[in-house]
Amino acid sequence: MLKEAKTQLDAAFKYAEIDSESWEKLQYPQRTIQCSLPMRHDDGTLKVYKAFRCQYDSTLGPCKGGIRFHPNVDRDHCEALAFWMTFKCAAVKIPFGGAKGGIRIDAKTLSHRELERISKAYIDAFADVIGPDIDIPAPDMATDERVMGWMYSEYRKIKGGHPKDCITGKPTALGGIEGRNSATGYGGFYILETLLNDYYDKINVNIKDKSIALQGFGKVGTWFADIAYRNGYKIVAVSNEFDGVYDPKGLNIDTVLRSQNASGGKEWGCGSRITNDELLALPVDILVPAAIENVITAKNVNDIKAKMVFELANGPTTNEADAILNDKKIFVVPDILANAGGVVVSYFEWVQNRGGIVKTLDEVNLDLNRVMTYATNKVMERFMEHSIPLRTATYALALKRIGMANECLGNKGYFRSRQ
Numbered sequence: 012m013l014k015e016a017k018t019q020l021d022a023a024f025k026y027a028e029i030d031s032e033s034w035e036k037l038q039y040p041q042r043t044i045q046c047s048l049p050m051r052h053d054d055g056t057l058k059v060y061k062a063f064r065c066q067y068d069s070t071l072g073p074c075k076g077g078i079r080f081h082p083n084v085d086r087d088h089c090e091a092l093a094f095w096m097t098f099k100c101a102a103v104k105i106p107f108g109g110a111k112g113g114i115r116i117d118a119k120t121l122s123h124r125e126l127e128r129i130s131k132a133y134i135d136a137f138a139d140v141i142g143p144d145i146d147i148p149a150p151d152m153a154t155d156e157r158v159m160g161w162m163y164s165e166y167r168k169i170k171g172g173h174p175k176d177c178i179t180g181k182p183t184a185l186g187g188i189e190g191r192n193s194a195t196g197y198g199g200f201y202i203l204e205t206l207l208n209d210y211y212d213k214i215n216v217n218i219k220d221k222s223i224a225l226q227g228f229g230k231v232g233t234w235f236a237d238i239a240y241r242n243g244y245k246i247v248a249v250s251n252e253f254d255g256v257y258d259p260k261g262l263n264i265d266t267v268l269r270s271q272n273a274s275g276g277k278e279w280g281c282g283s284r285i286t287n288d289e290l291l292a293l294p295v296d297i298l299v300p301a302a303i304e305n306v307i308t309a310k311n312v313n314d315i316k317a318k319m320v321f322e323l324a325n326g327p328t329t330n331e332a333d334a335i336l337n338d339k340k341i342f343v344v345p346d347i348l349a350n351a352g353g354v355v356v357s358y359f360e361w362v363q364n365r366g367g368i369v370k371t372l373d374e375v376n377l378d379l380n381r382v383m384t385y386a387t388n389k390v391m392e393r394f395m396e397h398s399i400p401l402r403t404a405t406y407a408l409a410l411k412r413i414g415m416a417n418e419c420l421g422n423k424g425y426f427r428s429r430q
């Protein structure tokens with residue numbers, strides 16, 4: 012995964028104005044720590060789980076990234092996700108480096124108490140390599156504010172005091188911020204609106220009726236659907252890991268949300284059933300992958316009829332498919348820009364915890380909109396200057412910012428050379 016992710020960076024190098032030494036440093040993660048976590052299960056048995064934390068680059072500030080509980084978690088996964096976090100933070104000008112961590116475990120099989128034990132075990136193992144000025148974890152797949160609350164509790168026990176800024180995505184009762192749950196979906200929507208309202212003639216996307224097909228109806232997808240629906244977009248299809256629902260006239264998202272919540276994700280309450288493969292091939296204006304990695308591949312890319320792919324998931328498009336989308340003039344809004352709203356509001360939470368201030372929900376959303384709009388404007392400047400894919404433009408901007416910071420740190424030594 013990391014090798015594939017780094018290929019995206021290569022295309023941006025010549026537009027980034029970054030010196031060769033800063034570039035070389037970014038080819039490798041700063042450090043990846045692996046630990047073994049022994050955990051006693053409710054039935055008395057002891058099992059040992061593999062856990063990881065990768066801190067990819069900390070040039071811009073303390074590292075930032077989620078903790079994922081998933082059976083696929085391994086070193087490569089964490090390094091690739093930490094790599095994306097590095098460039099995401101830089102692209103939206105948040106003073107954080109990139110990290111990611113996780114435990115190789117299936118959280119669905121754990122009881123409430125087992126989940127609490129393994130969450131605290133993670134902090135026991137990594138407490139000395141994380142912290143408010145070093146690396147600030149957050150939720151990711153299968154971890155949520157409840158898990159962050161347990162992790163904060165364990166960190167506080169080990170370090171003493173009330174270091175609320177050690178972790179973000181906490182419950183509001185423990186210093187979490189309003190609006191964190193909706194941040195990634197809303198942040199994506201603010202970018203989409205900026206592109207369609209301010210750059211419509213530049214991005215060359217012929218939008219007919221603002222129709223959307225959305226894959227993934229979880230934390231990110233539901234909030235994106237909610238705000239897009241309320242602002243007049245026509246969401247014709249949504250899906251989850253089981254299947255999806257389609258109505259060419261547009262779905263009532265309130266009905267879909269109610270049915271999904273009541274049925275544990277099994278019922279949709281309206282429209283007709285479709286598969287995830289069918290959803291990806293629908294004739295819509297905007298296709299929004301908001302589920303998992305590698306769903307748009309060389310195999311299915313030629314079926315895609317959308318005019319824009321808006322990547323709310325991390326890494327939903329393989330490099331091969333991305334090149335084909337570009338050839339077909341399908342406009343791709345890359346993950347490191349499209350889904351950065353979550354880390355932006357995490358940054359607000361960290362600032363709130365350090366400053367002892369509390370932002371209201373309206374303030375959070377206004378500030379999020381401001382940051383996402385500014386980021387979009389900056390990326391679009393590069394896009395228009397060089398006529399390059401938006402992904403390349405976003406990486407180029409992020410690379411330039413990291414390179415400049417590295418230069419200001421003065422740690423490149425005597426042999427500096429400009430490209």
Ligand code: NAD
Nearest residue numbers: 195227228229230231251252301302303323324325350353
């Ligand atoms: P989630 O677990 O809440 O939701 C994932 C959704 O995808 C669920 O509806 C699930 O049923 C569906 N899904 C899972 N496997 C699928 C499959 N094979 N086919 C179709 N649908 C499938 O996760 P989330 O937090 O919403 O994250 C979704 C994506 O967004 C991930 O790629 C994540 O890394 C990325 N992301 C999340 C955040 C955040 O703030 N949560 C921030 C940035 C990026």
